[in-house]
Amino acid sequence: MSSDTRILGIEGTAWAASAAVYDGATDDVFIESDAYEPDSGGIHPREAAEHMHDAIPRVVETALEHARETADGPSSEAPIDAVAFSQGPGLGPCLRIVGTAARALSQALEVPLVGVNHMVAHLEIGRHSSGFDSPVCLNASGANAHLLAYRNGRYRVLGETMDTGVGNAIDKFTRHVGWSHPGGPKVEAAARDGEYVDLPYVVKGMDFSFSGIMSAAKQAHDGVSANGVSGGSSGSSDGGTSIEDICFSLQENIFGMLTEVAERALSLTGSDELVLGGGVGQNARLREMLESMCGQRGADFHAPEPRFLRDNAGMIAVLGAKMYDAGDTLALEDSRVDPNYRPDQVPVTWRSDEPELAAGRADGETQVRGAEALVSLDPDVGRVTKRRESKAYRHPALDERLRRERTTLEARLTSLARREGVPTPVLTDVDPLEARLELEYVGDADLRDALTAERVRDVGRHLARLHRAGFVHGDPTTRNVRVGRRDGGPAQRAADERGPTSDRTFLIDFGLGYHTDHVEDYAMDVHVFDQSLVGTADNPEPLREAVREGYREVGEEGVLERLRDVEGRGRYVVDDA
Numbered sequence: 001m002s003s004d005t006r007i008l009g010i011e012g013t014a015w016a017a018s019a020a021v022y023d024g025a026t027d028d029v030f031i032e033s034d035a036y037e038p039d040s041g042g043i044h045p046r047e048a049a050e051h052m053h054d055a056i057p058r059v060v061e062t063a064l065e066h067a068r069e070t071a072d073g074p075s076s077e078a079p080i081d082a083v084a085f086s087q088g089p090g091l092g093p094c095l096r097i098v099g100t101a102a103r104a105l106s107q108a109l110e111v112p113l114v115g116v117n118h119m120v121a122h123l124e125i126g127r128h129s130s131g132f133d134s135p136v137c138l139n140a141s142g143a144n145a146h147l148l149a150y151r152n153g154r155y156r157v158l159g160e161t162m163d164t165g166v167g168n169a170i171d172k173f174t175r176h177v178g179w180s181h182p183g184g185p186k187v188e189a190a191a192r193d194g195e196y197v198d199l200p201y202v203v204k205g206m207d208f209s210f211s212g213i214m215s216a217a218k219q220a221h222d223g224v225s226a227n228g229v230s231g232g233s234s235g236s237s238d239g240g241t242s243i244e245d246i247c248f249s250l251q252e253n254i255f256g257m258l259t260e261v262a263e264r265a266l267s268l269t270g271s272d273e274l275v276l277g278g279g280v281g282q283n284a285r286l287r288e289m290l291e292s293m294c295g296q297r298g299a300d301f302h303a304p305e306p307r308f309l310r311d312n313a314g315m316i317a318v319l320g321a322k323m324y325d326a327g328d329t330l331a332l333e334d335s336r337v338d339p340n341y342r343p344d345q346v347p348v349t350w351r352s353d354e355p356e357l358a359a360g361r362a363d364g365e366t367q368v369r370g371a372e373a374l375v376s377l378d379p380d381v382g383r384v385t386k387r388r389e390s391k392a393y394r395h396p397a398l399d400e401r402l403r404r405e406r407t408t409l410e411a412r413l414t415s416l417a418r419r420e421g422v423p424t425p426v427l428t429d430v431d432p433l434e435a436r437l438e439l440e441y442v443g444d445a446d447l448r449d450a451l452t453a454e455r456v457r458d459v460g461r462h463l464a465r466l467h468r469a470g471f472v473h474g475d476p477t478t479r480n481v482r483v484g485r486r487d488g489g490p491a492q493r494a495a496d497e498r499g500p501t502s503d504r505t506f507l508i509d510f511g512l513g514y515h516t517d518h519v520e521d522y523a524m525d526v527h528v529f530d531q532s533l534v535g536t537a538d539n540p541e542p543l544r545e546a547v548r549e550g551y552r553e554v555g556e557e558g559v560l561e562r563l564r565d566v567e568g569r570g571r572y573v574v575d576d577a
Contacts, residue, residue, distance in 0.1 A: 004024060004025050005022075005024035005025075005081055005321045005324060005325055006021065006022065006023050006024065006025075006067065006071070006079065006080045006081050007021070007022045007024075007080060007081060007082050007083075007084050007114070007317045007318075007320045007321040007324060008020070008021050008060075008063055008064065008067060008080045008082075008083050008084070008105070008317065009021075009022065009083075009084045009085070009116070009313040009314065009315075009316035009317030009318075009320050010056065010060060010083070010084070010085040010086065010098050010101060010102050010105075010313055010316065011033075011085075011086045011098070011118070011311055011312060011313035011315075011316045012052045012056060012086060012090075012094050012095065012097060012098035013086050013088070013089065013090025013091065013094060013095060013098075013118050013311060014036075014043060014048060014090050014091050014094060014142070014143065014311065015035050015036050015043065015048070015142070015311055016033050016034075016035045016036070016310065016311040016312060016313075017033065017034045017035070017036070017051065017052050017055035017056050017058075017059055018031060018032065018033035018034070018059055018311065018312050018313035018314075018316075019031075019032050019033075019056075019059040019060040019062065019063035019064075019313050020032070020063055020312065020313035020314040020316065020317040021063050021064075021066055021067045021070075021080065021317060022314065022317035022318050022320070022321050023070065024321055029314040029317065029318065030063065030066045030070075031063075031307060031312055031313060031314045032059045032062040032063050032066075032313075033059060033312060033313070034051075034055040034058065034059055036048050036051040036052070036055075037181070038181055043091075043181075045091050045093055045094075046093070048091060048093070048094055049091070049093035049094050049097060052093075052094045052097045052098065053097050056097055056098060056101050057101070059313075060101060060105065063313070064079070064080075064105075067079035067080050078109040078110065078111050080109065080111060081111060081112075081324060082106075082111050082112045082113065082114050082320060082324045082329065083102050083105050083106045083109070083111060083112075083113055083114065083320075084102075084113075084114040084115075084116050084316050084317055084319070084320020084321075084323070084324070085098050085099060085101075085102035085113070085114070085115065085116065085316065086098055086116055086118045086121070086313075086316055087099070087115035087116060087117065087118075087335070087337050087338060087341060088117065088118065088337055088338035088339055088340065088341030089117075089118060089119065089143075089144075089338070089339055089340055089341045089342070090118060090143075090339060091339065092337070092339040095337035095338075095339060096337055098337070099335060099336070099337045102335070103332055103335055106332075107332075112324065112329035112330075113329060113330045113331075113332065113335055114320040114323050114324050114328065114329055114330065115330045115334075115335055116316045116319050116320050116323065117341055117343055117345075117346045118311075118316075118341075119139055119144060119146075119148075119277075119342075119343040120148075120155055120319065120343045120346050120348075121315040121316050121318070121319045122137070122139050122141070122277030122278055122315060123137035123139065123148050123155060123275065123277055123343070124315065124318065124319040124322065125277070125304055125308045125314070125315035125318055125319070126275030126276060126277050126302060126303070126304050126308075127275060128318055128322075129302070129304045129305070129308065130273070130275055130300075130302035130304075132273040132275060132300065132302065133273065133353065133355070134149075134150050134271065134273065134353065134355035135149075135271060135273035135274055135275045135302075136148070136149045136158070136262065136265045136266055136269060136271050136273065136274050136275075137149070137155075137274075137275050137276075137277055138258060138261075138262045138265075138274065138275075138276055138277070138281075138290070139277045139278045140166050140167075140258055140276065140277070140278040140279075140280040140281050140286065141165060141166070141167055141277070141278030141279050141280055141281075141311075142165050142166075142167030142168050142171070142278075142279060142280070143164075143165040143167070143168055144160075144161070144165045144166075144278065145160065145161040145165050145166040145208070145210075145258065145278075145280075146158075146159060146160035146161065146343075147159040147160070147206055147261060147262060147265045148343055148344075149265060149269050149271065149535055150348065150351070150354075150355060151269075151354075151355070151534070151535055151536070152354070152538065152539075152540075153347060153348055153354075154344055154345075154346065154347065154348055155343045155344060155346065155348060156344055156531075156534050156535050157342070157343065157344050157531065157534075158206050158265045158268065158269070158531055158532075158534075158535045159205065159206025159207045159208070159261050159264070159265060159531065160207060161207070161208060161209065161210065162204070162207050162208065162209040162524070163209050163210060163211045164210055164211065166210065166254060166258065166278075166280050167182075167184060167278075167279060167280045169210035169211075169213075169214050169254070170183050170184050170187055170250065170254070170280075171183040171184070172214050173187075173214055173217050173218060173221075173246075173250065174186055174187060176218045176221070177221055177243060184279075184280060184282075184283060187247045187250060187251065188247075188251070188283055188284065188285065190243055190244050190247035190248075191244065191247040191248040191250070191251045191285070192244075192248075193244040193248075194242070194244035194245040194246070194247055194248025194249065195244075195245050195248060196245070196248060196249050196252060196395050196397050196398065197220065197241055197245050197246070197249045198249075198397075198401075199213050199216050199217060199220070199246075199249045199250065199253050200212040200213045200216050200253070201213070201253050201256065201257060201398065201402065202257070203257050203260055203261060203512060204474060204475075204512065204524055204525075204528060205261075205264070205474065205475045205476070205477060205512065205524075205528030205531070205532075206261045206264050206265055206268070206477075206528065206531065207261070207524065207527070207528060207531075208257045208258070208261055210254065213250065213253055213254065217246050217249075217250055219240075220240055220241040220246050221240045221241065221243065221246055222240050223240035223241075251283070251285050251286075252285075252394070252395045252398060253398065255283070255285055255286040255289050256289065256393070256394050256395070256398060258286065258289075258290075259286075259289040259290055259293050259393050259394075260371075260372070260391075262274055262290060262293065263293050263297065263371050263372070264371040264372075264475070264477075265535075266294075266297065266299055266371075267369075267370055267371040267479065268371075268448070268477055268478070268479055268532060268535060268536065269355075269535060269536070271299075271355070272298065272299040272300060273299065273300050273302075274290065274294055274299055274300070274301050274302070275301075275302050275303070275304075276290060276301075276302070276303040276304070276309070277304070277309065278309060279309055279310040279311060281303055281304075281309040282306050282309050282310065287303050288393070289393040289394075290303075290393075292392050292393040293391070293392075293393045296389075296391070296392055296393075297369060322350040322351075323349065323350055325350065326349040326350040327349070328347075328349040328350065344534075366378070370479070370509070372388055372389065372391070372406075372511070373386050373387060373388045373389060373509075374386075374387055374389055377441065378441070379441050382440055382441045383428070383438060383439070383440065383441055384425065384438070384439045384440070384441050385436065385437070385438050386436065386437045386438075386439065387434065387435060387436045387437075388403040388406065388407060388435035388436075388511075390403070403435035404432045404433065404435060406435075406511035406512065407430065407431075407432050407435045407436070407437060407511070408430070408432045409510060409511055409512075409513055409514065410437060410509065410510045410511040410513075411427055411430040411437060413471060413473075413510035413513040414427055414439070414508075414510050415427055416469070416471070417462075417465075417466055417469075417473075417507060417510065420465050420466065420468075420469045421465055422462045422465050422466060422507055423442070423462075423504050423505065423506045423507070424442075424506055424507055424508065424510075425439035425440040425441070425442045425506065425508060426439065426440040427439055427440075428440070439508075442482050442484075442506040442508070443482025443483050443484040443504075443506050444482075444483065444484030445482070445483055445484060446478065446479050446481065446482060446483075447459070447478045447479075447481035447482070447483050447505065448477075448478035448479050448532075448536045450483050450484075451478065451533075451536075451537055451543060453542055453543060453546040454546070455481075455483050455503075455505050456533070456543045456546045456547050456550070457546040457547065457549055457550035458504075458505040458550060459476065459481055459505055459507075459529060459547055459550065460526075460546065460547040460548060460549065460550025460551035460552075460553075460554075460555075461550040461551065461553055461554045462505065462507055463476060463522075463525055463526055463529065463547075463551060463555070464550070464551045464553070464554035464555025464556075464559075465554055465555075466507075466513075466525075467522040467525065467555055467556075467559060468554065468555060468556075470515055470516065470517055471513055471514060471515045471516065472513055472514060472516060472521050472522060472524075472525040473507060473510055473512075473513050473525055474510065474511070474512030474513040474514060474525070474528075475509060475511070475512040475513075475528065476507065476525060476526075476528055476529040476532075477528065477529065477532035478529075478532045478533065478536050478537075479532070480507065480508050480509040481505055481506065481507060481508070482505070482506040482508055483503065483504070483505050483506070484503065484504070519556075519558055519559055519562045520562060520566075522555075522556075522559045522562070523559050523560075523562035523563040523565070523566050524566060526547065526548075526551060526559065526560070526563050527563060527566050527567065529547060530544055530547065530563075530567075533547070548560055548563075
């Protein structure tokens with residue numbers, strides 16, 4: 001970035017009417033904001049737009065005055081090099097007000113216009129302030145929750161919410177109990193006096209869902225059991241579970257889910273850097289969990305200062321400067337806002353440092369750290385010992401339950417998949433209490449490091465066979481498929497000397513699998529694998545088509561039709577309920 005770049009940024013996707021000035025010479029960011037605060041309930045789009053209409057001129061004038069006071073050039077010249085604005089995603093009425101202001105200012109000052117994706121800005125401000133090279137980013141905000149990583153010139157969505165944003169999910173609960181907006185800080189405060197109670201925990205690969213846990217939390221507060229029958233519990237005036245216990249458990253489960261998928265993304269990409277973005281990132285417990293997880297696996301973690309986590313124009317100005325220096329500006333006719341502007345639609349013109357995937361399992365390596373387990377390898381005798389590690393970031397009761405359940409599921413579904421004709425390791429021993437499995441050693445490499453169209457097509461066939469039998473893998477990524485020979489033992493090596501090594505694809509790690517007859521679940525299973533291809537392949541498009549071809553050979557076309565629905569859903573609609 002050039003040392004003298006000065007950008008005025010304008011943000012107004014939903015709550016915050018904000019303007020900022022970024023000075024590249026000093027790396028200083030001046031921010032002026034005026035946040036919309038509803039009288040009751042959640043966000044009201046009409047009221048938010050009215051607030052934006054009144055507040056944007058004020059905050060822009062304050063920021064512009066700061067730019068004039070700190071400018072080095074003649075007073076006759078524009079005090080900034082360009083105007084950057086949040087082009088999406090967000091509420092359409094709010095975005096249009098911001099877009100109009102940015103266009104007017106650009107023309108009045110005769111400077112270029114830069115359109116910024118709000119979610120990419122959350123990532124880039126973390127990358128900028130941390131100095132990391134190519135981190136994975138967990139965006140956790142009101143209307144959004146997803147994981148991003150850079151690959152092939154774009155920020156790819158590795159995982160995301162299947163229903164609502166994390167902040168909106170929490171706000172739904174706090175509105176239910178009668179608390180005013182914003183709900184997140186109130187949940188954080190109440191959680192300090194709570195104890196853990198069981199609530200749903202839903203992770204599907206690197207995707208996740210909050211609808212089940214929010215419904216359960218409301219029922220627990222109202223004193224209603226899962227079967228709809230009123231039930232008593234201590235600590236609540238209306239017979240439900242105490243509000244402190246629910247808030248504590250909401251944080252432990254929701255933030256545990258986000259931390260787990262972040263670790264899965266680090267494992268898939270091989271990155272050892274994680275940044276946090278979004279307003280929910282101000283929660284101390286979430287930051288504590290992420291820092292603990294990164295410390296346990298030897299990765300670096302960074303959370304920007306709070307003013308850059310909540311919606312703000314500072315991050316718009318900083319990314320706007322990067323884009324301006326790369327020549328990425330907009331003509332007026334191309335400056336239309338987009339309420340559903342996904343981060344993976346943005347060509348990343350300001351960086352070209354394509355990250356290398358970390359090497360897979362090296363010859364002679366005896367231990368491999370996955371997303372949730374430490375795997376000990378003994379290829380000479382063809383054996384793998386897998387032990388799910390205790391996660392320091394999770395509450396002990398939740399951690400013990402997940403490790404035990406997933407170990408049992410992995411053992412059961414690994415064997416069931418093999419009976420359905422899907423190549424898997426032979427299970428030789430299981431100890432649920434120790435969360436330990438012993439399995440046959442299979443394959444020469446992870447699929448991630450040996451991608452071909454035929455191998456991917458094979459995975460499509462395997463997933464279709466699982467779904468036809470009524471269950472899903474749960475986490476079918478390119479690191480959970482092994483390719484090559486049956487095993488690495490002496491018998492196999494002797495057989496290899498007599499003839500060519502067979503090329504097979506083996507599904508491993510069924511710990512997130514489950515039985516289901518829902519087409520949506522089958523489509524999500526394929527979607528998880530599809531996302532892993534996008535995040536790890538140099539040229540993913542032919543491979544994405546290959547997995548569909550393989551699935552079509554064995555499975556139901558209805559699953560692929562639902563997959564198209566899953567891919568086409570907009571995840572960026574702000575909840576106004």
